[in-house]
Amino acid sequence: xxxxxxxxxxxxxxxxxxxxxxxxxxxxxxxxxxxxxxxxxxxxxxxxxxxxxxxxxxxxxxxxxxxxxxxxxxxxxxxxxxxxxxxxxxxxxxxxxxxxxxxxxxxxxxxxxxxxxxxxxxxxxxxxxxxxxxxxxxxxxxxxxxxxxxxxxxxxxxxxxxxxxxxxxxxxxxxxxxxxxxxxxxxxxxxxxxxxxxxxxxxxxxxxx
Amino acid sequence: xxxxxxxxxxxxxxxxxxxxxxxxxxxxxxxxxxxxxxxxxxxxxxxxxxxxxxxxxxxxxxxxxxxxxxxxxxxxxxxxxxxxxxxxxxxxxxxxxxxxxxxxxxxxxxxxxxxxxxxxxxxxxxxxxxxxxxxxxxxxxxxxxxxxxxxxxxxxxxxxxxxxxxxxxxxxxxxxxxxxxxxxxxxxxxxxxxxxxxxxxxxxxxxxx
DNA sequence: GCCTGTGAAGCTATTCACAGCT
DNA sequence: AGCTGTGAATAGCTTCACAGGC
Numbered sequence: 001x002x003x004x005x006x007x008x009x010x011x012x013x014x015x016x017x018x019x020x021x022x023x024x025x026x027x028x029x030x031x032x033x034x035x036x037x038x039x040x041x042x043x044x045x046x047x048x049x050x051x052x053x054x055x056x057x058x059x060x061x062x063x064x065x066x067x068x069x070x071x072x073x074x075x076x077x078x079x080x081x082x083x084x085x086x087x088x089x090x091x092x093x094x095x096x097x098x099x100x101x102x103x104x105x106x107x108x109x110x111x112x113x114x115x116x117x118x119x120x121x122x123x124x125x126x127x128x129x130x131x132x133x134x135x136x137x138x139x140x141x142x143x144x145x146x147x148x149x150x151x152x153x154x155x156x157x158x159x160x161x162x163x164x165x166x167x168x169x170x171x172x173x174x175x176x177x178x179x180x181x182x183x184x185x186x187x188x189x190x191x192x193x194x195x196x197x198x199x200x201x202x203x204x205x206x207x208x209x
Numbered sequence: 210x211x212x213x214x215x216x217x218x219x220x221x222x223x224x225x226x227x228x229x230x231x232x233x234x235x236x237x238x239x240x241x242x243x244x245x246x247x248x249x250x251x252x253x254x255x256x257x258x259x260x261x262x263x264x265x266x267x268x269x270x271x272x273x274x275x276x277x278x279x280x281x282x283x284x285x286x287x288x289x290x291x292x293x294x295x296x297x298x299x300x301x302x303x304x305x306x307x308x309x310x311x312x313x314x315x316x317x318x319x320x321x322x323x324x325x326x327x328x329x330x331x332x333x334x335x336x337x338x339x340x341x342x343x344x345x346x347x348x349x350x351x352x353x354x355x356x357x358x359x360x361x362x363x364x365x366x367x368x369x370x371x372x373x374x375x376x377x378x379x380x381x382x383x384x385x386x387x388x389x390x391x392x393x394x395x396x397x398x399x400x401x402x403x404x405x406x407x408x409x410x411x412x413x414x415x416x417x418x
Numbered sequence: 419g420c421c422t423g424t425g426a427a428g429c430t431a432t433t434c435a436c437a438g439c440t
Numbered sequence: 441a442g443c444t445g446t447g448a449a450t451a452g453c454t455t456c457a458c459a460g461g462c
Contacts, residue, residue, distance in 0.1 A: 146413050194227070218431095
């Protein structure tokens with residue numbers, strides 16, 4: 001049932017939830033689709049379509065109840081038991097990501113880090129222990145980890161991904177600037193920062209002339 | 210003319226260039242569209258369409274000349290004089306990005322960093338001097354900076370973006386997890402890592418049942 | 419009147435499929 | 441035979457526009 005929702009819609013739902021959370025903290029209680037659209041830089045029709053996908057219904061006169069809607073998005077997006085992640089590659093970027101993700105979502109946290117550098121193994125980064133790669137399978141099973149973040153150099157990314165696949169990881173957030181070749185049942189989301197920066201450079205130039 | 214190429218195509222061209230560079234280093238000289246497609250995890254037809262967009266033509270019998278193609282992509286994507294970027298927000302993430310982007314592309318480099326923390330101002334990060342925000346306009350003009358990377362906390366992102374707009378920045382790579390409201394002639398690419406991780410969590414779960 | 423929910427239209431992006439070349 | 445380049449077809453996503461409700 002839920003597999004029929006597009007990746008783009010899932011992304012926007014994640015965004016809506018955050019924006020709604022901020023509105024809630026400011027004391028708002030209800031929102032119209034066009035208000036949420038404005039915050040999210042989308043259109044009202046799209047907001048309504050996205051909410052249709054999760055089966056949430058608003059009220060034509062008051063709009064959407066913010067608290068309720070946040071709950072509905074959570075019911076749809078989050079695993080009830082929460083989701084544990086592993087970080088592979090405790091370099092500059094890896095450490096920044098650990099900090100960035102820590103405490104952001106109650107149901108989604110990085111529970112273990114891995115590196116091949118013996119200087120890092122056994123140390124705590126934030127509240128996250130760094131293990132050697134050889135213990136990947138064991139730790140992943142113990143801590144019920146299902147998703148992983150790859151923050152290793154490009155040359156090691158594919159090898160790392162293969163090990164993750166063997167460890168039964170089902171989803172990967174990939175920061176290495178190379179596409180990963182993996183079995184089709186593993187979901188991969190690429191964060192190609194080089195691509196992103198080159199895009200910005202290109203369109204900035206295109207706009208300037 | 211070049212504005213007619215879609216953002217997705219631009220992104221893939223950036224990827225192709227990197228993949229071709231690696232193939233070149235391995236000693237390859239020619240490539241067929243299906244070979245590049247395999248590396249890029251796309252289809253042969255799409256590779257050919259993308260190359261059509263930049264007006265590069267291959268040879269039906271030998272395929273594409275790798276060196277030549279890298280050159281053509283460069284002619285299309287890169288500003289001949291190069292493109293200078295600024296980094297705003299020298300926290301954990303900002304520093305990781307400085308390291309990540311340094312030396313990756315000859316024609317695209319981060320030339321200045323900005324922060325509001327006086328402890329950071331005046332220091333060198335990598336080869337990048339950290340300036341106070343008050344000097345943004347001046348430094349941007351002096352160093353001919355046209356694009357910027359936002360790596361500040363969510364609460365400060367919009368304010369930072371407004372200052373960048375005032376400083377005549379034409380493109381922004383935004384790592385803050387909030388959409389930015391800016392004049393339409395400024396290109397913004399969002400790197401919403403929270404969204405990406407939630408997507409991975411969702412589809413990993415969907416695949417597991 | 420101004421909202422939501424949604425079928426239908428419109429767009430954009432991708433893939434098919436084949437003519438033309440070597 | 442096996443490739444490229446490309447019109448035509450398809451699939452996927454977004455927006456329009458309006459019925460129905462308060």
